[in-house]
Amino acid sequence: MRLLLLGGTEFVGRAVAEAALARGWEVTALNRGTRPAPEGVRVLHGDRTAEGGLAALATGEWDAVVDTWSWAPAAVRDSARLLNGRIGHYAYVSSRSVYDYPLTSGAGEAAAVVDSSPDLTGEVPYAEAKRGAELALEAEFGGSALLARAGLILGPYEDIGRLPWWLNRIARGGPVLAPGPRDLPLQYIDVRDLAGWLLDAVAARLAGPYNVVSPSGHATMGELLDACVRAAGPAAELRWTDPEKILAAGVAPWTELPIWLAPGELYDFLHTGSVERALAAGLRCRPVAETVEDTWAWLRSIGGEAPQRADRPPVGLDPEREVELLK
Incomplete structure (x- = not known):
């Protein structure tokens, strides 16, 4: 071809x-x-x-x-x-x-x-x-x-920084603000x-x-972050927090806490779509642990800093703000 x-x-x-x-x-x-x-x-x-x-x-x-x-x-x-x-x-x-x-x-x-x-x-x-x-x-x-x-879309060479941010944050260790619910179904594609x-x-x-994209629930927020801990930061402590508290504190879903959205209209839009047609046409999705481990291996191979698309703002929660929120 x-x-x-x-x-x-x-x-x-x-x-x-x-x-x-x-x-x-x-x-x-x-x-x-x-x-x-x-x-x-x-x-x-x-x-x-x-x-x-x-x-x-x-x-x-x-x-x-x-x-x-x-x-x-x-x-x-x-x-x-x-x-x-x-x-x-x-x-x-x-x-x-x-x-x-x-x-x-x-x-x-x-x-x-x-x-x-x-x-x-x-x-x-x-x-x-x-x-x-x-x-x-x-x-x-x-x-x-x-x-x-x-x-x-997640995986090696990601140039928006969503999964790389979580991996690098968890690699730093310590208490990590983990947005709940832990069993929140995710929909993404490697x-x-x-x-x-x-x-x-x-x-x-x-x-x-x-x-x-994967079927909704191919992985949960808990499974994703647990995989990040196993791959990059066994010393990290996930502090699971109710979405209502996160939103009340003014934290921006998707951007300050990448990948995550609180249950509601926007969550339904991005994480609950039907993929029956693609599955019938042969779509297969690898386990979340493989996506996480391979992304972490790639990050380490380039020194830890993921490339950033010029047309997209950086994502992730400011470390000092996270400390205050955890208090």
Whole structure:
């Protein structure tokens, strides 16, 4: 298989490239050349937001495209137009954020989505950016493109810092503010499971939207943090705290306490979606302990500091604030 990778090779793109190379696929990536691609990837240079930025793709044919673009959807529109007729299949890593909020617990791919346009440029809110890209592909390929609506993505090379923050915090030891309830079901996807499913899906030419995330409860908040303690900080003491107390103290879920959301509308939106369609199409999710252990091994291999995406603010609770809250 000849695979063209668009949208970067830092996190999801890297996992896709490495998985494809391991299968013996030929991988080409378009990027700006600011950071190295995985060894074995043929690199073409171009900036999708600049005039003439797709010139490197003017010739060539590929069996499949995997596009992870997260910004203005016009870039996906232009790529699709340029490549149509020279590719076998187009897969886009979208997001469950495209669904209209609030979302009924257990909702599937038929749920209502946000309004958007494939022609948007400049700074576009995340949900509208992802939905606009979906619309661009639907217009260009008539429903034959794959729309992989991923949820929370964790694993090695994470460049947002959610799981790395928990690992580094627990590695420091001492009392740790652990947001309850301990048995709160989580819904996420290991980046390598997402990549493997994407490659199987493009080989099978799956089309349309799929929620690509683990079943809700594949792990709980307690299981996740217990795995972090075993991997990174056996001296840490998890202090489980009721969500009502955390919210009353003004702590921001998801950002100050990454991954965690208190039970309610936003929790239902992000942690209770239906994934029956993806499971029927072969999605398999590894144990949470493996995700945690491998992420910790990667962090140690790079000195402990995870890379940070420029378009996302750092996450995590300030240490002094945590001490005050624990008191």
